[in-house]
Amino acid sequence: MNDIAVIGAGMHPWGKWGRSFVSYGTAAARAALADAGLDWTDIGSVVGADTMRCGYPGYVAGATFAQALGWQGARVTSVYAACASGAQAIGTARAQILAGLADAVLVVGADSTPKGFFAPAGGERPDDPDWLRFRILGATNPAYFALYARRRMALYGDTPEDFARVKVKNAAAGALNPLARYRKPVTAEEVAASAVVADPLRLLDICATSDGGAALVLCGLDFARRHGHPDPVRIRAVSTVSPTYPRAALDLPDIATDSTTALDPAPHAFRASIARAAYEEAGLGPEDLSLAEVYDLSTALELEWYEDIGLCGPGEGAKLLRDGTTRLGGALPVNTSGGLASFGEAVPAQAIAQVCELTWQLRGTAGDRQVPGARAGITANQGLFGHGSAVVAVR
């Protein structure tokens, strides 16, 4: 068993605070260290999840956080994997711990975001698909989310009211989370009254971009026991698989899918394969879960995740939602944190924040959001350029 222990979890509240990502990351790191009962000087390795929006310090996030906390000689690593950056940072830390390269590893991700749509890096870059989709098509991220949503409506009969129900559910959970940016319950009427951004999705169907920071202290099980954590939350799987050719599902930032003329697509599309790899590594399945945190970049996308992580069959996501299965108090609550709907995306911090929520739920310290008797949870996310991740944690 390749379990590692989560002995510290900490976050800086999400919002639009107008400060440097470094301040959010170090605040989260200090909270995680205090939670673990360790001093910063006990940390042998720092893994930072990079941000592309904050200049050079963002590209070397591991070193930036280590310097801000006070150089103490720890190994530093910086990783970038779009929305999966935080999970890859966790995966890197796990590899270092299991290889015996470090006893205790601090994982940190933080971002400071501008207003409006995510835009590509500047300059004239016709070789960059991310630049091209904006130049040629004006295809923003919400445009892709809307294409998926419309496809679900045509294929499965999902309705805008189903999508709104996801927002209502997640806002209700977020209202109970002091770390969330949006803490007000939202009604279906309010979703329906918000402006259409990309038909059929409205403003309240689409997640915002936020400032925020999240951190974890990870270590081996022996180290955890020696430092006062006899029964820690354990990370049992970190899946960071890549897609297989041909990718038949349209994905950001691509202008076309791979052609299937040479080869049939694999039976499971990319998002589903991310979760399957995590289940296989963890030796458990969707039937063993107490909760899940999935990447609800849009309301409709949360329904796709239900199917991709195996909570239901293809096309059955909306029914699972309508049945109340995935709300707090349901048989398998999804996005107990409030999800991206309540947080807004702080890219390099988000996948780490998902694991923070699992940690608190599995410890039984999630307060008003607590899933009674939570024993196992999965996180799932997907980012640009073939990145995705799923983390399974158990207690």
Added chain:
Amino acid sequence: MARTRRPVVTGWFTDDTVPEGAFRLLGTRCSACAAVFFPREDDACRNPVCPGGGALGEVPLSPRGRVWSYTDGRYRPPAPYVSDPDAPWEPYTLVAVELAAEGMVVLGQAAPGVRTSDLRVGQEVEVVPGVLNEDAEHVWTTWHWRPVAPERTEERA
């Protein structure tokens, strides 16, 4: 001064030397494994189990396909999308089109005047030449998807 017509990206579609009816998106095809690439791949085949030894040659893509999905942009996208910040924003329609012969979905803007209310998933559309934007020196050309006129669909049925 007359503005020069230039494709917004080189080599992705036929130029003005062909008549409008012969306008096509251009991809490449691997001679060893038959994989088709759009946007064109000119360096090497990306099929991981391609036997190798082939060459990538230019191929026109099917001129018609069926709507996989569609949406619109109600807000002005950020640069490098070009729009006049002083003019009121005119939403554009975006269409994802499934090409049966190539087994792929290709995005594009819809022809001017086509609204989301004019589209449905599964509907037949065709590729047509279009203009993305104009500036002082250039008319930047692109491809658009346009619903196939109903009578022409019937002729084919």
